[in-house]
Amino acid sequence: MSDILQVKDLHAYYGKGHILHGVDLRIGRGEIVSLLGRNGVGRSTLVKAVMGQVNATGSVQFKDQEMLGLKAFQIAHKGLAYVPENRDIFPTLTVEQNLILGQKKATSSPRWSIADMYRMFPRLEERRTVPAGFLSGGEQQMLTLCRSLMGDPDLIMIDEPTEGLAPKIVALVAEYLLALKEKGISVLLVEQKLAIALEISQRVYVMGHGAIVFEGTPEELKANAVVRKEWLEV
Numbered sequence: 001m002s003d004i005l006q007v008k009d010l011h012a013y014y015g016k017g018h019i020l021h022g023v024d025l026r027i028g029r030g031e032i033v034s035l036l037g038r039n040g041v042g043r044s045t046l047v048k049a050v051m052g053q054v055n056a057t058g059s060v061q062f063k064d065q066e067m068l069g070l071k072a073f074q075i076a077h078k079g080l081a082y083v084p085e086n087r088d089i090f091p092t093l094t095v096e097q098n099l100i101l102g103q104k105k106a107t108s109s110p111r112w113s114i115a116d117m118y119r120m121f122p123r124l125e126e127r128r129t130v131p132a133g134f135l136s137g138g139e140q141q142m143l144t145l146c147r148s149l150m151g152d153p154d155l156i157m158i159d160e161p162t163e164g165l166a167p168k169i170v171a172l173v174a175e176y177l178l179a180l181k182e183k184g185i186s187v188l189l190v191e192q193k194l195a196i197a198l199e200i201s202q203r204v205y206v207m208g209h210g211a212i213v214f215e216g217t218p219e220e221l222k223a224n225a226v227v228r229k230e231w232l233e234v
Helices: 043-050 072-077 095-102 114-120 122-126 137-149 167-182 194-200 218-223 225-232
Strands: 003-014 017-028 032-036 055-062 080-083 155-159 186-190 203-208 211-216
Touching (some): 032 167, 032 194, 043 155, 043 186, 095 137, 114 122, 114 137, 137 167, 203 218, 211 218, 211 225, 218 225
Parallel strands (some): 032 203, 155 186
Antiparallel strands (some): 003 055, 203 211
16 A cells, blocks of 8 residues: 655644654555544644644655645645644534535546535535534534535545544544545544544554654554553543
8 A cells, every 4th residue: 555645753843842753654545544642742733734734844745745844725735634623614604605615626526526425414414504603513523524525635634523522423423434435535533532543443653742652553552551551541
């Protein structure tokens, strides 16, 4: 499997604060990779650095092109999507208007249509004329995920998509991520919930103190009680 994303020796900074310390990470084409760790270890900083939103040094190669130094909108146009934890919807626009805004203006036929989004999440079709600010947290998460897909990305980085969601909605998110994989889209999932990460990922990384402290398969992580106790369990 060829890699769509290769992060090498990535250091990131907030002002004088040195947050990431030489992170190496790779994601294959059509692969779901989870990034695990406690709050405050640098997981969100890593995806923001890849997306050009944080000062960083090192190398971020996406589809064999260097991304460091590009602006976030330029990186997005290359086919890399980022779904932040705070569910950046447009609250005064309807569900359907939010989805239309996400569409990529391209000559080639996109992989996804608004009809695809409604098939995946029928609840969004029911609410398509409702202003997004009136949606529940779970519905807003569905909308955020679908709006990102309308840009037809090759890799989607999703920060804590199941935070605060009911188990039924968490299961829907898992189905959504597996649907992406079936379409050949790569996923970097930043998660605290071990269950969903271990269930759907091909590989997992664990972060601690701004560095990768474990890389392996879900099975290898399940078998490694020391890593789980030291870096994941509260």
